[in-house]
Amino acid sequence: MTDMKSAVAAARLIMEQGEGIGGEIYTHEHELSHNYRFEQLCFGKYYQAGDTPGHPTGPEVKVDWDAVYPIKKNARISDYPDPSELRTAAVAFNKQYSVFLGLLTRAFDGEPQLLMEAVPLMFKIRNKMTQLMHNPIPGMDGLNAAPTFEVPGVSAGGGTMIERFLAFSAESTAFTEFELRGTGQAEAYLAAVEGVIGGDLLGELLDAYERVPRGSKDKRISGLRREIFGDEKLGPIARNIIKLWYIGVWYELPHAWTEAFGAIEKNVMFMVSASAYTEGLLWVAIGANPPGAKGPGYGSWVGPPQIEKV
Numbered sequence: 001m002t003d004m005k006s007a008v009a010a011a012r013l014i015m016e017q018g019e020g021i022g023g024e025i026y027t028h029e030h031e032l033s034h035n036y037r038f039e040q041l042c043f044g045k046y047y048q049a050g051d052t053p054g055h056p057t058g059p060e061v062k063v064d065w066d067a068v069y070p071i072k073k074n075a076r077i078s079d080y081p082d083p084s085e086l087r088t089a090a091v092a093f094n095k096q097y098s099v100f101l102g103l104l105t106r107a108f109d110g111e112p113q114l115l116m117e118a119v120p121l122m123f124k125i126r127n128k129m130t131q132l133m134h135n136p137i138p139g140m141d142g143l144n145a146a147p148t149f150e151v152p153g154v155s156a157g158g159g160t161m162i163e164r165f166l167a168f169s170a171e172s173t174a175f176t177e178f179e180l181r182g183t184g185q186a187e188a189y190l191a192a193v194e195g196v197i198g199g200d201l202l203g204e205l206l207d208a209y210e211r212v213p214r215g216s217k218d219k220r221i222s223g224l225r226r227e228i229f230g231d232e233k234l235g236p237i238a239r240n241i242i243k244l245w246y247i248g249v250w251y252e253l254p255h256a257w258t259e260a261f262g263a264i265e266k267n268v269m270f271m272v273s274a275s276a277y278t279e280g281l282l283w284v285a286i287g288a289n290p291p292g293a294k295g296p297g298y299g300s301w302v303g304p305p306q307i308e309k310v
Contacts, residue, residue, distance in 0.1 A: 025053055069133045071146035079148075081138055086145055089135075093128040095160075098151045100125060102163040110214065117178055161199070164206045165190045171209075171224070172238065173245050175281055180245065183279040188272050189244050196250060196266045197237060205234050233261055246285070248276025 001007045016027040019035040025047055026032060032047055039056070040046050046058030072079060077094075080087035103118035132145040166186060170177045180186055194202055205228070212223040229235045236257045244250055252269045271277060278293045 025051065069144045070142055071133050072137060072140065072143045073146075075146040075148050077148050077150055079137060079140075080145065084138070086132070086135055086137065089128065089132055090145065090148055093125070093132060093147045094150050096121065096125055096128055097147070097149060098160050099163065101151065102160060106167075114177070161194075161202075161206075162186060162190055164210070165193075165202075168206055168209045168238075169241060169245055172242050173281060175245075175284075179284075183245075183281070185245075185248070185272070185276055185279050188276065189241075192244065192250055192272045193237075193241060196264060201237070205237055208234055233257075244272070245280070246282045247280045248272050 001010050013027075016024075017031075017034060019033060025036045026049075036047055036053065036056075039054070040061050041063055043056050044061050044063065045056040046061055047056040048058035051057055075090075077087060077090055080090055100118055100121040103114045103121070107113075107115040107118060129147050132147055135145050137143050137145050166177045166180055169175075169180055169186075169189075173180070208227050208231070209224075212220065212227050214220060227234075228238050236253050240251055240253065249269065249271050253264070253267050258264065258267065278290050280290065283290050
């Protein structure tokens with residue numbers, strides 16, 4: 001959508017496909033709107049040309065209602081025993097749903113490239129939903145489980161902590177969120193940072209990041225330098241997160257930082273894991289394999305180093 005005309009056209013398309021528009025049950029492409037497709041199941045008859053809403057006159061629709069899963073209406077996580085595989089599955093669905101909503105929100109808020117990342121999540125959500133609906137709820141005779149759509153861990157910044165952490169990390173490392181997730185280290189790095197500095201301090205950093213105005217590239221860089229990387233408290237933490245992504249190591253915050261803001265018991269240098277070393281962004285950035293972890297490939301040392309001309 002680029003102007004009022006295209007926005008109105010898009011809204012009209014959504015209305016036509018969803019519930020029809022202007023009393024019509026068919027779209028301009030002569031397809032039955034989604035709402036009336038479902039109504040056919042309730043009425044037991046197909047709609048056909050000339051029909052009006054609520055009065056299908058076509059052939060019979062045969063539905064085996066005994067084969068339908070009797071899911072619980074308005075299910076909540078608290079409806080499922082704790083601990084249980086059912087509750088674990090419901091929580092996993094909600095987390096996936098939250099990630100999906102977060103990507104959609106950001107895609108329509110200035111990052112359209114994220115829309116394509118959201119598309120395959122629809123199928124993952126469907127699969128997790130199906131898993132839930134196949135299972136009866138213990139203690140509720142005749143009722144099966146259902147997704148609860150309770151979005152977990154949403155912060156004032158408008159996303160889950162992992163989403164906010166990835167957004168900051170992507171812009172700070174110059175790698176995309178897709179590439180960062182591809183390392184398989186996102187959750188481990190978030191846990192490592194929270195384990196050292198705590199959720200409140202990390203939240204303070206991410207809040208500051210989200211307050212930096214968007215605009216031209218130069219203005220954005222200037223804002224990040226001023227509000228975060230030039231800040232006495234947040235700057236060292238932000239730089240540590242970048243180093244964490246590049247080499248898998250958390251470096252001890254400088255002495256000046258602990259003198260100013262207090263010592264932290266877990267603020268010591270450590271490597272998050274063996275896989276963090278091999279998945280470091282450093283190796284991708286320099287076009288090399290991590291020494292001692294991946295073979296460089298036969299004949300890789302025959303040619304001279306590739307030096308990029310600037």
